Amino acid sequence: MKIIWTFTLLMIPGVVSSIEVTGYSGGGVKISCKYDERYKGNEKYFCKGQRSDCTYQINTNEKNKWVDSGRFSLYDNTSSAVFTVTIRNLRKWDSGMYYCGAEKIISYSSTEVNLKVITDQPIVRGYSGGNVIINFKYETQEETPLIFICKSGECFPVINTNRASEWKHDRRFSVHEGRSAGLLRVFIRELNENDSGEYMITVKVSEDHSLFSEFSLNIEKDDCVKSISLSADAGGSVNISCKYPQSHSSDVKFLCWRSGADLCAEETSVNESRRWRREGKIQLYDDREERLLTGSISHVTEQHSEYWCGVQSDGGHKSFITRVLINLTETSPPPSRPSHKPTTDVGTTENQVFCMVIT
Structure with a gap:
């Protein structure tokens, strides 16, 4: 995900203002600096480094037009006494201390900007x-x-x-x-x-x-089943199995149920291979070698009849791939707890195989 944060900074003569800015690798930031109207005719600058040794990233005397310098752009809006600096395609080494100001020399009327760039954002x-x-x-x-x-x-x-x-x-x-x-x-x-x-x-x-x-x-597009239906007694249990691609073996898997407008009211996730994880009435087991997520849902009720399986990326973004609908029946043989290597017989209602894919 690309992040652009826009800030407006007020520069007061004799006072050093500062702000913390966070951006993401591949994204960008916009920083708007207000200045005293008496500096309208002055050169505007944006530099990196300590005050005593600050290197210009961009500086210009141009007014009311965008000026570009590599990944940096600056626009001096003299009517509002604000100039805006944009940094595009952020990189890890862009992190550091910056100053923006409206004087030809860096003085105590400039604004201090501490930029932190976070890397490795997921697609x-x-x-x-x-x-x-x-x-x-x-x-x-x-x-x-x-x-x-x-x-x-x-x-x-x-x-x-x-x-x-x-x-x-x-x-x-x-x-x-x-x-x-x-x-x-x-x-x-x-x-x-x-x-x-x-x-x-x-x-x-x-x-x-x-x-x-x-x-x-x-x-x-993919060839995965988008929705499956299972049957279970009211108050009973039901088993599911989810096949996923090898490229997602290290991702966090989850299963959650929907309650009204709440799209994921209760969730159980697993991020380790070959270890059972239980939370509430859901337990999960992820076999990364077999690329198979096994789940067991107990105490099934009519209110808890719609579930979603999916994968969570490093950035916390979630993909819900397959909807699991549970139909309550009057009589149904009680399912046993799924083994560490469950069968993948898609012809039964107790053990359905479907696919989850996300990056």
Whole structure:
């Protein structure tokens, strides 16, 4: 995921202001610096290093037009006394201390910017017929920040009018804003190839402060079963088995159930091979050599009849690949606990094999 954070900084003569900025490798950041109107005619600069030895990354006397210098761009808006610096294609070594200012020499009226670049961000991929959840970390003190989801220039707003965390829905998009954790989750359901493209998540904190997150979503076709139906007695148990590609053997696998608008009300995950993991009424076993995830669900009820299996990437993004529907029956032989190497007879209802794929 590419992250662009936009900040507006106020430079007060005689006072050193500073800010912490986090960007992601391959993404970019935008930093807007306000200056005193008496400096409108001065050269604007953005440099890296300590105050006594700061190397210009970009500097210009141009007004009201973008000026480029490699991966750096600067725009001096003299009407508002603000100049904006953009850094594109961030790299790990871009981390460090920077200064932006409106004087020809670095003085105590400049603004200190501490940039940290996080590397190894995952690519978001989904598969036709499945779903994805994309996470975006942010911080805001605003009571009702305005959130936009955009694709190819088409945007729709999602507004949370209270401090309670809840899902907001628009067509196949859902957004969950958890302010206590500073986490925005975007859920896209029923994926198809037309969903591929460039996306942007914007959190407008105030008139001059917004956070941006850009990511590319690639939707691919696969031969996996998108939905399976199993049968079980009310209060009984049911077993499932999931085959996955070798390229995802080291990823975290999960199984969760859906409750109303809550897209994943309770989840059990496993990130170790050949070791049972139990949480609540779900237990999972991942055999990475066989590329097989085995699960057992106990105490099945009508309220807990829809489950999803999927994979979680390093960045926390989740792909829900196969929906598991459990039909309650009056009589059904009780399933035994799945063995460490369960059978893969797709003709039975107790042991179905399906596929999960994500990067």
